[in-house]
Amino acid sequence: MTASALLAVAGLALACATIVGCLGLLVLRLLSRSSLVLQLVVVAAATVTSLVSGMAAAASLMYLSSDDLIVFYWIAAVTGLVSVSMAAVLGRSLARDNRYLRAAAASIGRGEPVASPDRHTSHEFAALAGELAATGERLAALRAREDRVEGSRRELVAWISHDLRTPLAGIRAMAEALEDGMVEDPDRYYAQIRGQVDRLTGMVDDLFALSRIHAGTLQLALEPVSLYDLISDTVADLAPVAAAKSLDLRFEGEQGLTVLADPRELARVVGNLVMNAMQQSAPGSPIVVSALEHADGRAVISVQDTAGGIPEHDLGRVFEAGWRASSPRTPPDQHGQPGRTGGAGLGLAIVQGIVQAHRGEVVVYNRDGGCRFDVFLPAHPA
Structure with missing residues (x-):
């Protein structure tokens, strides 16, 4: 076959393929909202039709016998049927x-776990399904954390309301007694009022410090x-406070450790940890600070108590604002019942x-x- 004949056949095949392709694109445009199966069948049918039309046009120019054309059409029909069936599958x-x-x-x-299918059509779909499942797990964990944080906030509001109401009621009662002249020792009442005011001031300071920490303005x-x-x-x-509670507060430290820190805020960290240990410890218990x-190479500050530890399911909530120790960490009161920890549950959140x-x-x-708290800080050359 000469070069001119090959070019003629190629041009004829290109013309047939272009016509069929344009018709196929038009059909796909009309079926844009149809199922994916039907669109794939149209693509397969257009491909087979383009091939058959081009070969039929070329065969007609070559003046093949009618028997040869019938055989060719049967082969094309069977091939096209198989192709369309594969596209449908x-x-x-x-x-x-x-x-x-x-x-x-x-x-x-909906926040529900994503079920994993038995198999996928391709590796890409399998990877996408795996990523969706992982995303679902991460979102579920975030929702659970958000629920815990929201619960802690509600508990914090309840504890703050209770802790504010108690000293305010005491101050009001003592002020009324002083106003009515029903007090034999006014100085004692003045000292108690000052102590309650100091307690309220400490709670307000804790709230302000926590708000600065959360706002990133510390x-x-x-x-x-x-x-x-x-x-x-x-x-x-803090030694006088420990002595008043009959606690053995000790410090065991190495000299020469230096860190780059804010001394006031770092002292607050140590003080909060020690006060937390003292609130949970029974009289006579040791508290060791090291x-x-x-x-x-980092410097570590440790505060160890012997107050029975924290339940494992609560360890992850220790630094949540408003969290308070459960009864195993709360020393019994004078009647032998589990006591209530002091403060508003903000000290450890401020520490973190x-x-x-x-x-x-x-x-x-x-x-x-x-329970042992370890604070790791980057060491600074002396």
Whole structure:
């Protein structure tokens, strides 16, 4: 066959394929809202029709016998039927994957777990299904965390309301007694009123500090701080409180450890941890505060008590605002019943916020019949 004849055949085949392709695109446009199976069948049928029309046109120019044309058409029909059938099977598989993806998206929207299908049409669909399942798990974890945080906020409002009402009622009662002249020792009442006001001031300060931490507006005045001096001073300040509760408060620290920190805020961290331990400990219990150098070079401040530890299911909630220790961590009252911890449940949340602002880490775990808090801070050369 000459070159001119080949070019003529190629041009004829191109013309037939172009006409059939345009008709196929028009049909697909009309079926844009139809099922994926029907669209794939149209694509397969257009492909076979384009091939058959081109070959038929070329064969007619070659003046083949009618028997040869009949054989050719039968072969083309069988081939086209197989191609369309394969396209229909593939379309059904893709439609099944599409239904699964729609159901998975709806499950994620409802907050339900995403079920994993037995098989997928392709690796891409399998990867997409796996990512949807992982997204559903992450969203479920975030919803659970959000529910816990919302519950903690409600508990915080309830505790704050209770803790504010009690001292305010006491102040009001003592003020009325003083006003009516029913008090034999006014100085004692004045001292009690001042103590209640100090308690309210501390709660307001905690709320303000927590709001600054959550808003990201906590300003730190960083300077080199000797942990030995800072912790020993803080423990000395709290020693009278520990003595009043018959607690054995001790400090075991290494000298020479220096960190770059805000001394006022870091002292607040140590004070909150020690006060938390004292609130949970029974009379006569030891509380050990230590400052050591960790194996990775960081400085670590530890506060260890022997108050029975924290239930494992509560360890993840220790640093939530408004969380309070359950009864195993609460010393019994004078009647032998589980007591109630003081404060508004903000101290440990403030500790975590201040430590994170110093680019440190605070962890809690049960150890030696009690609870231990470790504060890790980047060490600073002396």
